[in-house]
Amino acid sequence: MSTAPAAAPTLRTNLADYAVTRAMKDGRVRSDLVTLDFCGPTPAHNGFKAMVRENAFDCGELAIVTYLQAKAYGKPYVLLPAPISGRFQHHCGGFNLDFGHLDPKDIEGKRVGVRSYAQTTGLWIRGVLRHEYGVDLDKVTWMTLNDGHLAEYSDPANCIRLPKGSSIPDMMMAGELDAALLGEDMPKDPRVRTLVPDAHAAAKAWYAREGFVPINHMFVVHESLSQNRPDIVREIYRMVADSRALAEGVPAVFPPLGLEANRKGLQAAIDWALDQKIIPQRLSVDQLFDDLTGSLG
CATH class of the missing domain: 3.40.190.10 (Periplasmic binding protein-like II)
Incomplete structure (x- = not known):
């Protein structure tokens, strides 16, 4: 000391x-x-x-x-x-099964909610979807609530701001969003499924291969x-x-x-x-x- x-x-x-x-x-x-x-x-x-x-x-x-x-x-x-x-972030992308099953690539052309495009959880789960499942991230419309933390930064062109006060989990459950990238805010609802199939097993396999x-x-x-x-x-x-x-x-x-x-x-x-x-x-x-x-x- x-x-x-x-x-x-x-x-x-x-x-x-x-x-x-x-x-x-x-x-x-x-x-x-x-x-x-x-x-x-x-x-x-x-x-x-x-x-x-x-x-x-x-x-x-x-x-x-x-x-x-x-x-x-x-x-x-x-x-x-x-x-x-x-x-591990593999479980942080979800959808409501009531509106049909989604495989990862199915979110291309669809509206996916995320609190902020530059949110760290969003970075990791998008990277998994892109590099593990071949999702073209440019073909997804990212529906966001907040801007980034840096004043100098602007979201990519395929981002749209949701109305102030919107709830991404509620919009996903109502079918107003096709899917959402959510950390601890993922609804605890039996209709919710992860975009990554068998997400926890996928994370374990990914860790065995990537090591971090x-x-x-x-x-x-x-x-x-x-x-x-x-x-x-x-x-x-x-x-x-x-x-x-x-x-x-x-x-x-x-x-x-x-x-x-x-x-x-x-x-x-x-x-x-x-x-x-x-x-x-x-x-x-x-x-x-x-x-x-x-x-x-």
Whole structure:
């Protein structure tokens, strides 16, 4: 543990309650070097736009797609090799069987709802549909509720904004949308089927072949912190690692710590984000980090 300086800085932190972050948030993992003020909104993704548009936070979690866009548009944040959340996404595309069975390619020419085109869950499930099942994503009309987190970003031409206040799950159940890409919001209804056949078995087979769990959110810090207080950045990483070590109920397969351990997953996120017109140019995995953060772990 570091020796306490005269005044440990307090950092505005946007971080949700997950199994892997709970010990940081409940005080079991603490620091003499820095105080994390968990002042972000609930859910934490409601703070992502303010983070990348207004520098509203010094550190915290950020969706990997939002971070890729932030990097592409020159925003002052740097990635720590510390996933905060991740999961298989094969089960996150669904449809209502009342309106007919859909195989993955059947969504071509149809209307599919997704909260935001640049949402990370959307990236991963669209990538699975494209690369595993041959779906032409350009032939789908993506019906969205929200814009992206980056002001500089615009959705592709085959996106249409739904009226404010629309419910994508309700519209899917009513047949107003042919299918939807939904994470935890998928209706718990016996009529709902996954677009990916036998989704959990498909995810297991995919993991056996590809060897990584799709990353949702990772920890980021403001670049000024990394440049001026590398000791604090190392300390934050230590806190994340210690909190993960105390976590209970984490899935047996979960994105690991470390740059190299996450390289394949991050490369897939970059490749798929470029392919889906979410980022304007190719990035390298190493560009996502600086010399300090890339060496952590």
